[in-house]
Amino acid sequence: MKINHKNKKIYQNIVYPLAGTILTALLLTVVIESLSRASLYQALLFFKQKPLLFFLNFAVILITLSISLLTARRKFFFLTFTGIWLVLGIVNRVVQCFRLTPISAMDLYQASGLIKTLPVYFNTIGLIFIGLLLLAGVAFLFILWRKLKKSKRLVIAPVSLLVLASFLFILLFHTVTKENMLQKEFDNLRDAYLEYGFAYCFTNSIFERGIDRPKDYSKKRMEEVLDQIENETDKLYTGSTAKAEKPNIIMVQLESFFDVSYFKNYTFSENPAPNFTKLKENCPSGFLKVPVYGAGTVNTEFEVMTGMSMEFFGTGEYPYRTVLRSKTCESIPYNLDRNGYRSFVIHNNTATFYNRNDVFPMLGFDYFDSCEYMNGLIYNKIGWPKDEVLTGEILKALNSDAERDYIYTITVQSHGIYLDKEQDDAKIKVTPSSGNIAYPDNLYKSLSGYVNAIEYYVNELNETDRFIGELTESLSKYEEPTVVVFYGDHLPPLSLKQEDITNDRHSTEYVIWSNFPMEKTRYDLSAYQLGAYVFNRLGMEDGILAKFHQRCFEDANYRENLKLLQYDLLYGKKYVFNQENPNKKTDMSMGIxxxxxxxxxxxxxxxxxxxxxxxxxxxxxxxxxxxxxxxxxxxxxxxxxxxxxxxxxxxxxxxxxxxxxxxxxxxxxx
Structure with missing residues (x-):
């Protein structure tokens, strides 16, 4: 059959662009999902098991490619957009070889910080190779621009395709949302990317950032919130106030710390955390609802330090990498400073991890003692510093002055991903229950490898628990009144699903130990309420958010008012201060x-x-x-x-x- 001139134009201007773009978007979706999952089979399985979500990602890519066809240089922009998607997929695969979380728009927003971290992961040859790749990419784009000249602008094909892709996205988004197959907010980026697809999750992270301005935000509304805080009585907590005047306050954030007795279908030769278990039996304690699972330590850290909830921030956002790079934030250190406390951060990891050396002055800390200022560091088999060094560093901070101290300590030893090879020197052995045991396979490819990973984890957990015992033993003899709050930042990265454990996947536990009498209570909290709760037990009321949590927890508009306060303090006009922001960036010293x-x-x-x-x-x-x-x-x-x-x-x-x-x-x- 001969194609006449008119039909040839139809094919060139409509059929070929439509078919080529749709096919390219489909292939890109498969390739990117294969890279994200490190398996073509898993990508095809995603298509088979969740076709609606697969085509939702296809629609996202198709929209971007459709836009490229609207220009006179459609060939250049089409190839460029295609290349961008491929590069994102490849970079995501490479990044996940070095860290747990996939890439998101937050990484692009902090490109300069990302560049600074490259020497941590690549040697000189690797850095030169990356530089050559970037130069080659720029040169390739320049050549394409010169070679691919302008063409007659198309209208029917790109507009039709854009309308079709947009309609498909809206239809699929409405369907999967209605059927509860899709969540807008992600508590764990890695799980979300595997559950919902790379293209959708990455695009979502571009537009979700910061806290949306509440509709009723105004000076009058903030005055009403402040009046409510001042007029409410203490509703939230039980337990008598401890009789200790201005004690030292130490908060210890325990990396991936988890009571493994909550595991289903696995038994352990001994309890890996006997000291923590003993503290739970004798001290104030409870479950702690945290904003992340498996990774995202600094978001739990942020909630505890500030009293703010991550619920109101953007998808996959880390305030440490966004708003706190340029703005101060009300926090425990600022509140305690008004009572004569000096504030320390102690962390046996590099100071630049998550930009902490830049962020902590924005949170009011006076000193940051990172691993670069520590001696006697010992490293575990996957390269993380062991936590035993922290007892001496905490005592050093306490003894460095005559003032009362607030010491925020961050452990790192039990950080994942865990070794999946059998360890001959493992003190604690792990045994799966008899029968066919299902195991998550996102990180570990076999049941034996998964059991080995759990075994490695619990033995690292045991050493961190030993640090807990050593610290409480040392402080029990310390002359100044001192309280220590131990809590887990999130559950370990073992690809746990809710059905794998008996407790909530988003809950760790906390205990409050002191070298003076404190009534034992059991109370469950969210991480952003922990600081206010500790203050309450010590008879302290300092800070707007601390008072709010202490007095207004049972109010019907608690959540709405919390969002108003967070927006006003970080993004609004700071009406709550009724004057200039009193929280100034501190001249923080590195090292004690x-x-x-x-x-x-x-x-x-x-x-x-x-x-x-x-x-x-x-x-x-x-x-x-x-x-x-x-x-x-x-x-x-x-x-x-x-x-x-x-x-x-x-x-x-x-x-x-x-x-x-x-x-x-x-x-x-x-």
Whole structure:
């Protein structure tokens, strides 16, 4: 059959663009889902088991490709949009080889921070390869722009396709939402991407950011909320007030800490957490509802520190990477500062993880003691520092001044993903129940590998529990009144579904230990209520949000007013202060004690730098140049000899190879 001139135009202007774009979008959906799931079979299984969600992702991609056809340079933009989707899929696959969470728009918003973290994951050759790829990509786009000239603008095909794709998306979105197959808010990004698809989840993260302005937000409305806070009586908590005046307050956030007795179908040769179990039996305790599962530590951290709920923020958002980069936020440190407390953060991981070194001054902390300022670090088999070092660091902070202290401690040892190989030296053994045991297969590919991962996890958990025992034992002899709040940040990344455990998948537990009498109670909380609850037990009322949680929990408009307060404090006009924001960025010091150079002597072909506060992250700067530095001990460093008479010498503390966290005062070498 011959195609006449008129039919040929129809095929060129309508049929081919429509068919080609639809086929490309379909192939992209399959390829991207295969990359996301690291398996073509899993992508096809997603299509078979959840066809509505599969085609929802197809519709998202189809919309973007349809838009590219509206331009006169449709060939260039079509290939560019196709390439962007492929690059996102590939980058997501690579990123998930190094961290638990997939990429989201938050990573793009913080591109500069992402670039800074590349040296953590790639060596010099890897970084050069990435740079060459980027240059090749730019060059390829330039060549495409030159080669693919403008064409006659199409109207019927792109408009029809855009209308069709949009209608398909709206129809599918309405259907899957109505059938409860889709959630707008994700508590775990990795699970959401596997459940709902990459294209939809990533696109959702672009538009969901910050807190939406409440419809009734106004100065008058905020005055009503403040009046309600002041006029309400204490409704929320039970238990008598502890009789201790201004105690030291220590909060210990336990990485992936979980009572494994809640596991179904698995038994353990012994209880991995006997100290925590004993504390639950004798101290105030309860379940703690957290905003994340398996990952997202800093969002639980944010809720506890500020009293704000992550419910009102964007999909997959980390305030540490967005709003807190530029704005201060009411927090426990700011509230306690008005009572004469000094605030410390202690974390046995790098200071730059989640931008903490930039964020903590926005939360009012005075000192940040990260692993770069610690000695005696021991690492587990997957490279995370063990938690045993933290007892000494906490005591160091307590003894560093005569004032009362607030110490927020973050553990890291039991961080996943866990080893799925059998460990010959495992103290605690894990046994699956007899019969056919179902196991989640998102991270671990076999039942034996999954059991090995659980076994590795519980043995790391046991060592963290040992730290809990050592800390409480040391503080029981401490002269100043001190209270310690232990809690888990989220359940471990073991791909747990609700049916795998007997407790809520979004609940960890907390206990409150003290070296003075405190009535034992059992009370379940949300993470954003924990700080207010601890204040209440100690007879303290400081901060707008703390008072709000203490007094207004049972009010019918509790949730709506909490959103109003959060919006006003972070994004609004700060009506609640009725004046300038009193929470100013602090001049936070890194480390509890700063490194100090006291003496420099020559030792053959080397110079010995004598002083204090040195660690393996200390680097000597002599005559303005960074020297090859050998760490001997906390009082001695060694560098190759060079003529330095009359020159300035100081010591920098580095995170990685380039990020300077702090430095000593200059020492003049004579």
């Amino acid at each position: 004690y700063q490194p100090e150079v006291k003496e420099i002597t020559r030792d053959g072909d080397n110079l010995l730098i004598k002083g204090s506060g040195f660690t393996e992250c200390s680097t000597v700067i002599a005559d303005g140049k960074r020297c090859k530095t050998e760490f001997i001990n906390d009082t001695l460093l060694k560098i190759p000899y060079r003529q330095l008479e009359g020159k300035q010498v100081y010591v920098e503390q580095l995170a990685g190879e380039k990020t300077v966290l702090g430095k000593s005062k200059a020492f003049k070498y004579e």
